[in-house]
Amino acid sequence: MNIVVLEGSPNKHGSSNILADEFISGAKEAGHSIDVIDVAHANIHPCTGCIHCGYEGPCSQKDDVDIIRPQILAADMIVFVTPLYYYGMSAQLKTMIDRFCAFNSSIQRKHMKSALISAAWNADGWTFDSLMSQYKTLVRYLNFEDRGSVLGKGCGTPSMTRQSEYMKTAYELGRKL
Numbered sequence: 001m002n003i004v005v006l007e008g009s010p011n012k013h014g015s016s017n018i019l020a021d022e023f024i025s026g027a028k029e030a031g032h033s034i035d036v037i038d039v040a041h042a043n044i045h046p047c048t049g050c051i052h053c054g055y056e057g058p059c060s061q062k063d064d065v066d067i068i069r070p071q072i073l074a075a076d077m078i079v080f081v082t083p084l085y086y087y088g089m090s091a092q093l094k095t096m097i098d099r100f101c102a103f104n105s106s107i108q109r110k111h112m113k114s115a116l117i118s119a120a121w122n123a124d125g126w127t128f129d130s131l132m133s134q135y136k137t138l139v140r141y142l143n144f145e146d147r148g149s150v151l152g153k154g155c156g157t158p159s160m161t162r163q164s165e166y167m168k169t170a171y172e173l174g175r176k177l
Contacts, residue, residue, distance in 0.1 A: 004075040005036045008082040008093025015119035015161035019170040020081040026174025035071055040092035053102035065099045077113035084120035087130040107142050114144035121156030148173050
């Protein structure tokens with residue numbers, strides 16, 4: 001399976017990307033090919049809602065989405081990776097997802113698989129409720145098959161994350177695909 005990992009952390013070596021690395025290790029061991037796209041550091045402009053694309057055509061903006069779009073459409077699975085900032089996904093990842101507007105139908109027709117990987121300092125039981133609600137809506141709208149999530153509670157620093165149970169959970173999610 002061809003998997004695209006969309007990393008939305010502004011911290012390249014932060015907790016969510018550490019968990020993504022474990023997922024990638026497991027998925028590669030299982031024989032899958034992985035393309036990692038650092039959307040947090042890519043040149044991606046916010047959707048303006050101009051509808052130039054007609055919801056399924058070229059976007060009026062010329063940025064890195066022109067390169068990322070074919071990678072997503074060639075994939076069988078998208079993995080969304082984000083730190084949890086104020087109980088939702090990072091602005092960087094959300095900006096990329098908003099740009100799906102120009103190729104929603106193509107994504108919907110593929111019936112791709114998806115997963116979510118996130119890390120948060122907070123360890124309360126409700127920490128990921130909003131993020132999961134947003135992710136589940138995205139899964140439903142884009143006709144994804146959800147293959148699971150890794151929600152790293154109490155992973156506020158890289159050392160906290162490396163010592164957590166979520167390292168193994170992320171690896172196993174990739175390995176069992």
